[in-house]
Amino acid sequence: MNPKPLRLRLTWNDTATGDCRSPILDLPIALGRMFGNMPPTINGERVSRIALNSSQVSRFHAVMTSEGDSIVVTDMGSRNGTFVNGVRQTRCVLANGDMLQIGPYAIGISVAVNSTATQSVNSHIFFNPQTNLPDPAILQSLVSPPSQTANQGEFPPIAFMQASEVTMRSLLSMGIPVAEIDWTAIGGGLGSFIWVDLLRICGVKADRIAVLGMENQPYARYRRLCLNSQIPLHERLRSNSDSCPDNIWGWPPYAVREAGQELLKGRLGESLKLMWQVFAEPTFAETYTPRAGKVFDSIDRETLRIGWKEMFRYGRVRGIRKTDDGRYAIAYSRSNADHRDHAFLIAKYLHIATGYPAIQxxxxxxxxxxxxxxxxxxxxxxxxxxxxxxxxxxxxxxxxxxxxxxxxxxxxxxxxxxxxxxxxxxxxxxxxxxxxxxxxxxxxxxxxxxxxxxxPFNWPKACWGGELRAVLEKAPLEFRPQLLTDWGGTxxxxxxxxxxxxxxxxxxxxxxxxxxxxxxxxxxxxxxxxxxxxxxxxxxxxxxxxxxxxxxxGLDAKVKTSPLLDDLVVQYNLTLNGLGRFSVNNDFELLEMRNSPSNGEGREGRVYAAGAITLGGPYAPVDSFLGLQYAGLRSVESLAKAKATGIRKLSVWRSLVQWLKWILNLSPG
The missing domain is CATH 3.50.50.60 (FAD/NAD(P)-binding domain)
Known part of the structure; x- marks a missing residue:
């Protein structure tokens, strides 16, 4: 009786997303960047081929084979080498528990005792749908949309959830309040705040905008995660001086503001130190980063200036469907501990920035x-x-x-x-x-x-507004994951x-x-x-x-982890990119969600996204302050070109006038 072939479990984390991969494979195993450059067979044995998406990995980098009772890894003349337990090797016998380093990938080696992979337990901590707090007792089933089985009093109604397109008449017949608006931001966090801020600067009136979220402070969840992860308000965030969520112009940046405050307190030395730091970073001084409390205070000022409270509506979005008149119907729950309350909101233009669905x-x-x-x-x-x-x-x-x-x-x-x-x-x-x-x-x-x-930051600085930003935006879709792997990492x-x-x-x-x-x-x-x-x-x-x-x-940003977003993917067959996030165009639009009126009259509805749920698209630091601003600006520029309702282009003159209004703390108008 022939013995079963030896199997190995290889375990590594994706450097771009942090996701864990742990396949069980038969020997021999080939590792490289190009699947087609690795041999399908070696000495008549079928090869298990693993493609590692990084320019630091050679096309055919290394191979693991069985020689007698030993497992041997051989470097195939790679440019950057193969490391075993931190030591560069050309040929080495592997032991159970060894760590193989190929480019940015640290791959754990273990002998698979069982021939079948064991199913991993649910490794997430979800946010409580009522409190928005991390809650280990919450299971995914409790935050999922209702099953598509008719139940008395279920919300959203089964007729709504099963339809890919709904009519105003059908919504009104459900006996649930229906309101209409032009612009809606879904999420209510920093991504929503920045998009709405840009809309107001570009001429959209506050009474034509609705923001759906769980907490009326746009930074509430972010602030809580900062405090939980031991970043108190006096400590500094991992963010740049000119990444100002309250100020799309980035001037005056946080370093200048802080230096001015120190000068007013009579601390000339501290003020000069801050100025030196921001001009000499990172070569001659540590990178400047703003204090968390100061960032939140600046956002509070901007929320008052743009009328955030008038636009904000408490609610948890349960489902989104296209309407036959080129708009979108949003089913959201306004329920709290005291009473159940639901409503529909109809909007022409949507922006989805729901943040991280769960904690890893x-x-x-x-x-x-x-x-x-x-x-x-x-x-x-x-x-x-x-x-x-x-x-x-x-x-x-x-x-x-x-x-x-x-x-x-x-x-x-x-x-x-x-x-x-x-x-x-x-x-x-x-x-x-x-x-x-x-x-x-x-x-x-x-x-x-x-x-x-x-x-200094979680991506190279050129990813924000420099050469690497342009490289990624112009790169073919299939090449973007390789760039993100090279630039990313812990x-x-x-x-x-x-x-x-x-x-x-x-x-x-x-x-x-x-x-x-x-x-x-x-x-x-x-x-x-x-x-x-x-x-x-x-x-x-x-x-x-x-x-x-x-x-x-870390945190989990996969679209499939969010019941709301997963429902959209399933209902409208939305494309996900190679990292499991929304596939957006260079304006951060979900093209499959465009909605033209059935009668052919009027403008089509559009849906945009921002934040971690778009990683893998045209921009790398999507969950940073500046990344949210960049995504928001691209989407607003796109809408202005399309002559969307009530929006104006951010011309040089309008930008100057609006900046002066920001300086004087006046409403955008």
Whole structure:
């Protein structure tokens, strides 16, 4: 009887999206950038081919084969080399638990004991549909649109959900309030705020705009996520000086405003320091970033100026359908804890900026929570978890930290501050793999120190308004994911205080870095968490014991994760790009959602999107302040060219007049 072929599980994270891939494959396995350049067979054996979308990966980069009882990886003369556990190799025997580095991809190697892949548990934390707060008790079924089965009093009605096009007569016959408007922003967050701000600047009246959202402050969810991830209001955001969500002109930028405030307080030295910082960054000074509280205060000022409260309507959008007269019907719930209330809103032009549908949560930690119902010891960095630091300050303890991006750096800083109250606090920082070198693109390469990869912002600065922005916009659709892979990746800011904390922690021993793939997490008899790390060569397991585990791995922006957006995709057969986000054109429009009146009279309705749900399109930093402004500006310019109702082009004269109104804090008109 012939033995079953040896199978390997390869595990890596997509550097552009953070999504985890974990296929189980038969040997031999070929790795490269071009599927067609990898051989379909080797010595008569069928090859499992994995395409890694990065220019740092050669067309046929490396191959893994079985030689006797060993698994061997061979570099096929690649330009950037193949690294095993941080060491460059041309040919190397692989062991269970090894980490293979090819370009920006860190690939975990493990022998697949079972021949079939195990289905991963739901690894998300959803936002409560009533409170908009991260809620680990919420299942996706509870935030999904109603099933398309008729139930008495169900909203939206089954007739609405099953139709791809509805009529005004059918909506009025449902006995639910119906209102009409020209412009509607769906989401109510920063993306909606920036789009509406541009509409007002371009001449649209406030009474012709509606904003549907859960909280009347456009930054409410963002502010909460900042506070939860240990960015208090006095701390600085990872954003540029001229990325001003309250000011589309970017002048005066935050650095100038802050320098002026310091000067008025008589702090000339601090004012000059800020000016030097913004002019010398990043070569001779650390990159300037604004304080969170100042950003939120500036947005408050702009909401008052443009009449945000008059446009905002509390409501959770449950469904969107085209109407036969070239508009869109929006079904939304106005229910709260005291009463049920629903309505329809009809609009000609829509803007969808719903933000991140959920928080990513590592599957092994989600499984631990489901088994133990322990929501205190194992937390996500984007959840409210101040109690962890309070307990550490009172009792000391060990924290196991997962992830190594900007949020992980903030958590390390917060633990460092807690150690000033109680030095009996240890940090065990678990990373999937060593980081021997930073990502490369052409001649540029990011710096690395203690396995942290540094970059001022989450994308190279040229992605915002420079050469790389133009490169991505002009790139063919199939080539964009490769560019995003090269430019993306998990990075943190090159802050001197963070680097000092890590160096100090390593030298003093209270901060340790370890590497490995997690098999499972359990609770021991002392109610401490035990993380089992896969040991090399199947000799056993490494156990990491900790009082708390903090997951700092990120957010989930896949369209399929949002029930509302997924319903749109299914109903109208919308195209998703290679990263699982909306496929938008260079004006951020969902072309499949254009809606012409059935009688052929009047202008067609249009739908635009912005934010993380458009990553993979013509712009890389879509979820940044400047990215939201860029997407909003492109969509508004597109609507002005189409002579949409009530909107005017942002000419030089209009821009100057509107900027002066902004300076004087006058309504756009």
């Amino acid at each position: 949560f590592l599957p092994d930690l989600q499984a631990y929570r489901e088994t133990t119902q322990d929501f205190q010891s194992v937390v996500n960095a984007y959840e409210s978890h101040d109690s962890v630091y309070q307990k550490l300050e009172a009792n000391g303890g060990t924290v196991l930290l997962r992830g190594r991006g900007i949020v992980a750096s903030r958590v390390v800083q917060r633990i460092y501050e807690a150690r000033q109250q109680n030095p009996n606090i240890q940090v065990l920082h678990l990373m999937r793999s060593p980081k021997p070198q930073g990502n490369k693109f052409n001649l540029a390469q990011r710096s690395v120190e203690n396995h942290y990869e540094f970059q 990075t943190t800011a090159n802050r001197s205080d963070w680097r000092r904390i890590v160096k100090e922690g390593l030298s003093q021993g209270w901060y340790q870095i370890t590497f490995g793939e997690v098999e499972r997490v359990e609770r021991d008899s002392q109610n401490r968490t035990v993380t089992y790390i896969r040991e090399k060569e199947l000799k056993g397991q490494i156990k990491l014991k900790a009082d708390f585990i903090i997951d700092a791995t």
